[in-house]
Amino acid sequence: MKIIVGTRGSKLAVTQTNWVINKLKEKHPEVEFETKIIKTKGDLIQNVSLDKIGDKGLFVKEIEQQLIDGQIDMAVHSMKDMPSTLPEGLKFASIPKREDARDVLVLKKGYSSINDLPNGAKVATGSKRRKYQLLKYRPDLNIVPIRGNVDTRIKKIVDENLDGIVLAASGLLRAGLEDKISYYIPKDIMIPAPAQGALAIEIRENSKDIEEIINSLQDMETEIQVAAERGFLDGINGSCHIPIGAYCDVDGENVSLTGLYGDEEGNNLIIKTISGKASEAREIGLQLAKLISKEYEDYEG
Ligand SMILES: NCc1[nH]cc(CCC(=O)O)c1CC(=O)O
Numbered sequence: 001m002k003i004i005v006g007t008r009g010s011k012l013a014v015t016q017t018n019w020v021i022n023k024l025k026e027k028h029p030e031v032e033f034e035t036k037i038i039k040t041k042g043d044l045i046q047n048v049s050l051d052k053i054g055d056k057g058l059f060v061k062e063i064e065q066q067l068i069d070g071q072i073d074m075a076v077h078s079m080k081d082m083p084s085t086l087p088e089g090l091k092f093a094s095i096p097k098r099e100d101a102r103d104v105l106v107l108k109k110g111y112s113s114i115n116d117l118p119n120g121a122k123v124a125t126g127s128k129r130r131k132y133q134l135l136k137y138r139p140d141l142n143i144v145p146i147r148g149n150v151d152t153r154i155k156k157i158v159d160e161n162l163d164g165i166v167l168a169a170s171g172l173l174r175a176g177l178e179d180k181i182s183y184y185i186p187k188d189i190m191i192p193a194p195a196q197g198a199l200a201i202e203i204r205e206n207s208k209d210i211e212e213i214i215n216s217l218q219d220m221e222t223e224i225q226v227a228a229e230r231g232f233l234d235g236i237n238g239s240c241h242i243p244i245g246a247y248c249d250v251d252g253e254n255v256s257l258t259g260l261y262g263d264e265e266g267n268n269l270i271i272k273t274i275s276g277k278a279s280e281a282r283e284i285g286l287q288l289a290k291l292i293s294k295e296y297e298d299y300e301g
Pocket residue numbers: 012078079080081166167168169170171195196197198
């Protein structure tokens with residue numbers, strides 16, 4: 001059997017895809033894998049802020065079309081980049097073990113913590129979630145926009161004389177760039193994006209054989225976390241223009257879910273935590289979204 005795996009061409013995407021393929025090969029040495037790199041609209045518009053493009057589907061549409069057409073058999077994405085509903089005929093396979101969900105600072109030479117940064121330091125991020133949580137902890141920081149893939153962003157620290165940038169730990173760790181990480185931002189300072197650090201493996205609904213092969217990678221704790229965090233994302237009236245974050249802690253049969261929501265200007269950042277049963281992870285996410293939305297409306301009106 002041969003499985004053709006589609007991926008974007010960025011270093012991060014290829015690294016994640018190879019990670020999945022290598023794990024699958026360990027469990028299923030009889031299966032042959034071929035990687036196919038696919039250019040997406042998101043890869044072509046590199047100079048526009050992601051906040052301004054908005055649409056989450058931007059990085060996945062072309063890949064999904066090839067899945068539907070049978071030109072590829074599975075696709076590996078970052079779960080945090082996936083829209084809440086998939087096109088008809090496609091589904092997520094089992095979710096493998098999550099990488100570290102935290103955000104990190106990659107800092108200019110000489111700094112090793114958020115607390116080292118001088119007053120007014122220039123920190124780049126394109127994400128409102130990252131921006132407003134940084135400003136909550138360090139209101140003096142000068143947050144500037146940035147785009148491009150992970151390597152490009154790291155290069156900009158020198159090229160654009162930045163004091164630091166914010167990235168997901170997971171991308172750097174998977175790519176073997178751990179030495180670039182200056183500081184892991186604790187979750188009580190920065191709530192990660194829903195499902196940050198988790199991978200999405202997308203397949204055709206009728207691909208029973210492939211589905212079973214991927215089942216060998218399933219990590220139950222990650223499944224629960226992703227169900228809760230994406231439940232929150234689905235329940236909240238969101239877009240890429242506003243700060244949204246969620247992180248789920250799993251403790252045996254129980255979960256504790258923290259959500260973050262705010263307005264475009266970062267004026268009303270609401271953070272709330274609720275607990276419940278792991279078996280109802282998605283419902284807890286939806287419930288937390290309702291609670292936070294209500295609090296938000298009360299504040300507004
Ligand atoms: N927005 C781009 C993106 N999509 C997924 C990741 C890597 C993190 C992950 O595995 O969730 C990144 C880069 C980043 O945020 O630093």
